[in-house]
Amino acid sequence: MERALIVEDDPDQAEMAASFLRLRQFDAQTAPDGRSGLERALADRPDVVLLDLMLPDLDGFEVCRRLRADPGAIDLPVVMVTALHGDAPRQLGFRVGANAYLTKPYGPSDLYQAVDLALAWRASLGGERLRGEIHIELDSAPRFLREVNDFLIGLYRATPLRIDQVQHLQQAVLEIGQNAIEWGNRMRIELPVELTYRVFEDRVEIVIRDQGSGFDRALLPHAATPDDPLSHMEVRRRLGLREGGFGLLISRGMVDELRHNEAGNEVTLTKRFPPDAVPDRAGQEA
Numbered sequence: 001m002e003r004a005l006i007v008e009d010d011p012d013q014a015e016m017a018a019s020f021l022r023l024r025q026f027d028a029q030t031a032p033d034g035r036s037g038l039e040r041a042l043a044d045r046p047d048v049v050l051l052d053l054m055l056p057d058l059d060g061f062e063v064c065r066r067l068r069a070d071p072g073a074i075d076l077p078v079v080m081v082t083a084l085h086g087d088a089p090r091q092l093g094f095r096v097g098a099n100a101y102l103t104k105p106y107g108p109s110d111l112y113q114a115v116d117l118a119l120a121w122r123a124s125l126g127g128e129r130l131r132g133e134i135h136i137e138l139d140s141a142p143r144f145l146r147e148v149n150d151f152l153i154g155l156y157r158a159t160p161l162r163i164d165q166v167q168h169l170q171q172a173v174l175e176i177g178q179n180a181i182e183w184g185n186r187m188r189i190e191l192p193v194e195l196t197y198r199v200f201e202d203r204v205e206i207v208i209r210d211q212g213s214g215f216d217r218a219l220l221p222h223a224a225t226p227d228d229p230l231s232h233m234e235v236r237r238r239l240g241l242r243e244g245g246f247g248l249l250i251s252r253g254m255v256d257e258l259r260h261n262e263a264g265n266e267v268t269l270t271k272r273f274p275p276d277a278v279p280d281r282a283g284q285e286a
Contacts, residue, residue, distance in 0.1 A: 005046040007051045067097070082102075
């Protein structure tokens with residue numbers, strides 16, 4: 001029997017959600033506030049967490065942040081539940097790592113759909129070596145990218161990355177994210193930048209995707225190149241562009257691998273764990 005934890009301070013709301021889930025053969029338990037919900041989620045490792053946003057102590061955003069900072073909970077399916085309407089709370093919920101979003105009032109079918117979506121996310125991870133994945137949608141504004149980079153500090157606690165490696169990864173995400181905002185989305189505030197964090201046994205991958213049509217990597221006269229890192233400055237001056245163009249060059253030096261998709265609107269950054277922190281699978285099997 002699958003297990004669900006409902007973190008909800010309203011007893012009637014908690015019992016309603018539990019009743020709906022028991023009809024789907026879940027073992028549904030409840031927690032009345034954020035701290036007790038966080039403790040039970042980390043101790044019991046349920047199959048899914050229904051997490052109310054407005055709680056009397058830690059709000060749902062903070063509980064979700066702390067769950068995602070724990071190595072054992074990075075792949076725990078989380079459904080954020082709230083009475084707040086609009087895009088802002090939804091975007092923030094996804095930004096801190098929620099997998100589905102449910103708005104009050106809701107019925108059984110709405111709840112089941114959100115829970116199924118969260119469970120499908122974990123099932124889709126597949127592969128023994130993938131330890132977790134978080135998908136985030138950002139408003140196309142630099143300040144939101146900086147907020148998201150704060151989340152990377154959790155990688156220092158949740159993975160074997162050294163602090164200098166995390167700092168390098170932060171710098172690379174800022175550089176590529178700025179390119180996605182300015183060149184991919186053309187500074188259009190309504191277009192999101194998508195970030196996906198993937199944690200494997202031996203590395204972390206961060207995928208940054210904008211909503212633009214992509215670019216031809218052979219036709220970037222305004223970007224710095226390793227052979228001649230300053231030649232692009234005159235091109236940028238003629239085009240009336242801001243000083244810069246070092247994003248790709250800087251980012252390549254900050255990570256172990258940087259690759260694009262074929263269209264050019266998605267970049268994957270890879271940072272590998274120190275060799276002594278990677279499990280010796282051959283030795284374990286022997």
